[in-house]
Amino acid sequence: MALPSHVSLGERLWFYFFRIFCALVFIFLIMPILLLVPLSFNVEPYFSFTSGMLSLDPKAFSMRWYLDILQNGMVNPEAAFSWDWIKDSWANGQWIHSIKNSFIIAFFSTIIATTLGTVAALGLSQSNMPARNLIMGLLIAPMIVPLIITAAALFFFLSSIGLSQTYTGIILAHAILGTPFVVITVTATLVGFDRSLIRAGANLGAPPQTVFFKVMLPLITPGVISGALFAFITSFDEVVAVIFLAGYEQRTIPRQMWSGIREQISPTILAVATIMVIISITLLATLELLRRRSERLRGITPH
Amino acid sequence: MKHSIKLGLYVAAAAMFGIVSSAGAAEINVVSWGGAYTKSQVKAYHEPFTKKTGIKINSIDYSGGLAEIKAQVEAKNVTWDIVDVEMSDAIRGCDEGLLEPVDASILPPAPDGTPASKDFIDGAILECAVANIVWSTIFAYDKTKFKGDKPTTMADLFDLKKFPGKRGLRKGPKANLEMALIADGVPVKDVIKTLETPAGVDRAFAKLDTIKDSVVWWEAGAQPPQLLADGEVVMTTAYNGRIFNAMATENKPFEIVWDGQIFDMDLWVIPKGAKHKDDAMKFLVFSTETAQLAEQARWISYGPARKSSNALIGKHATAGIDMKPHMPTAPENFKNALQNNQDFWADNQDQLNERFNAWLSK
């Protein structure tokens, strides 16, 4: 979209205005996230750049908040660094505890959401699916209904069957919240799926299961994985349901951040936030690679 | 640099060995308000208790209210064993069947033989709860912010002309309405009587209106000293122990105004169906003994719920300050004090909370 030489001054000005406006929006989008990173290395317990940081004085930077992630809640954080120190941190560190919980809960809820979601999406994409729109609407609903309502409803429900404040309860809740993403991404993959490939497989004498595993599955795998990543990040970031359903034992990273921000916001939160951003970037990069792979597999080239 | 080495080693070590935490013997989950207050309990109750009985204590923070207890009891999955609650929650929780009854006869007498029922101050032993401390909502200011006159009375908290600057107040009607009336000239003994009339409530809100635009609202007890220290406010209501702690251990230039203080008790309660009820009961008895209550007063300036503990209050454990003059119940501080009225709040908190929320959002 380079600027041709014959345009009028007004159009020229408009063009630059448009470009600058877009640049500002991009800055608005990305700045808050990037700013967290340097701030989390602040040696002072402030949320702003100190003069030392601006002049790049090494003394103004420190890893202390990252160390605090390990230390917070330890029985004996002042002890010399040793095997016992690690064991202490691993067993008693509050953040460490919530990091473990986040991964455990996200892992299991992702498995449930991905399995159920993928099978359902395969069913939905059958040409003879009755009442498809209605069923799809119901399956997507957990994404649309305000979280506070879902969380409150699950609180009553899980309490009544004795599952509130248990890992099982939270995993179920997160699985429910994750399924719409799997259904949407896998369905989207199947929309572009060339059904003649199945017929071709069948024509060449393959039984249905062989066609499924040898033809269909490899083609929809990128969709399934990106659905799984969505389900994972949904659980990993989710806080409203956790506020209502988790006890102290099941605290996750966002839950710990939530109480930290509300009570006494310390830069440790920024350090945790930075780690979360890195995790997001990793997942995003994986997704992008998958997308490219999927396009290559289907022979679609970027245009 | 040292830190990064530690971090690196940590990650490496954690990755190489899957370390499993050693599941221990008996343990109980003790829930309290966090920060300096929990620390005082850890020093005075938890550590000696674990030493004596071998029962491990997990200390959990919360920010008050019955919601979590209610959730656990209704779910029949009670993971909290003993909880430090405000008086109003102790009464309401007991009425609603959320708490285990406590048999007051198991509380040991004072060292001089006075039975527990006489040794505890009035109202400290309830059907389902036993008090440990007397605390107070006061207001405090930053000395460096005022050159000439310093605030001395409750009226000064509401006087923006004489003492300009932002105020911190707890987000809720409790204590704020009483303080507004005291500042408006209602004698302490008539405050609740006034609040029981619609005109009295209007009057309290009208007084709050005069400073509304200058208020920063806080919710957790740890926030007010933080707000003062950060310069977000020049004076704030707070729990007296938190302010004392910032003054004594962090040398903050704060000053407490005791005029019009509203005092209350905190109590131990055991949620109905607690998993380690017996051990929790042991802890309750142990922590409310004369010696432990007196020891807690060496860590934070909250008054012990037993009279026999008063004589044992000494100097602050680390700062070496004599603690007695900093207690809410010290005669010097107690001249114009109001006790938080449980019955009034039990009856009216729903409508006043609603009105307060509506008032806040306008």
Next chain:
Amino acid sequence: MSDTTASPGQITASDGMSLKAKLAKATRRSKIKALLMVAPLGIFVLISFLVPIAMMLTRSVYDPVVSETFINAGPLLARWDGKGLPSEPVWEAFAKDLKIGKKNKTIGRAATRINFDLPGSRSVFTKTARKIKRVKTGPYKEAMLKIDKRWSNPELWMTIKRKLSPITAGFYLNAIDMKYTGTGEIVSQPDQRQIYIMLFKRTLWLSFLVTVFTIILGYPVSYLLATLPMRYSNLLMIMVLLPFWTSLLVRTTSWIALLQKQGVINDLAVWLHIISDENRLQMMFNSTGTLIAMTHILLPFMILPLYSVMKTIPPSYMRAARSLGADQFTAYIRVYLPQTLPGIGAGSILVFILAIGYYITPALVGGQDGQLISNIIAYHMQKSLNWGLAAALSSILLAGVLALYWLYNKLVGIDNMSLG
């Protein structure tokens, strides 16, 4: 079997069945197969999502606590004509129920419920329940009046009588700032207690503003992304997707760091001498903070649908308009913009739906005038424990969201929902 045997002239399959019947059978089989595949998730969603929500919503109209507590007095009081005070048998039954309630610790729950409707009445019950066990014989009326003279208030009895019915409209009335009077009429709450209508309005208004802002910010960016060559737009797309993938709490945290009084933006403004150190801007703990943070968080939900629509508009249309003599502006308004309307619609509804249910961000940066309806629902769930009211507010919110969802489905179709 008439439909499976072929009549003459019809095409038959090798086994002699008519092809039509064969096809119908195959279709039926594949229908069942499709349904069976959807069933596991369908059942999962039904049991652990739809049923729980339905169960919660019943709490907004169903509240049996009072009738369960006053099990003896209930039937007697139901027959009371509502004039003056009830007769002695009612008082006697009441005393009995209070004793039982005290023993079973259920009286507090019932008292709390009645207190919702008649503020200040809670202690009548708890106080009487504490003292009534000493009263062994009648007349109970005098005994109870001696314990608490508020029993002589007919309004109290009317309220109890009304609460005895487990089906109640009281929570819904409360949710729209109305209430029952003691005599059972429906009136508006007094001015100082009116809050929920205002919160609904504010939620709608703020969501509307967020939607408008995301359109203003998102439209040009989507256009740029859709028209730039792939290698640039892919790179810029990351700037949209990264926030989309970053935790909500992380983004809210960074806005706190940016907006607070001692935060980055204020520091920068002071450093540039735009404002003085004393006059730092209050950008957080008010609706401004909520608006900024929510716009940021929801912007990708506007950009992504807009982008996917714009991507499908061939650039030749614009070129055609230009060569037919339209200037850039006219061509744009008359040709390009109308084609992007579906994208604007999809993005707007999505952003609006997400915005009206927002909880975390307003709770953390909203302060007092940035609280939304979700926050008050959470308040009643967790702090005041008035679950019936929370359910009533939830169902109103839910009805609104479902209406928008239906609209979205009509306009866009949920199968077209895409995620980056």
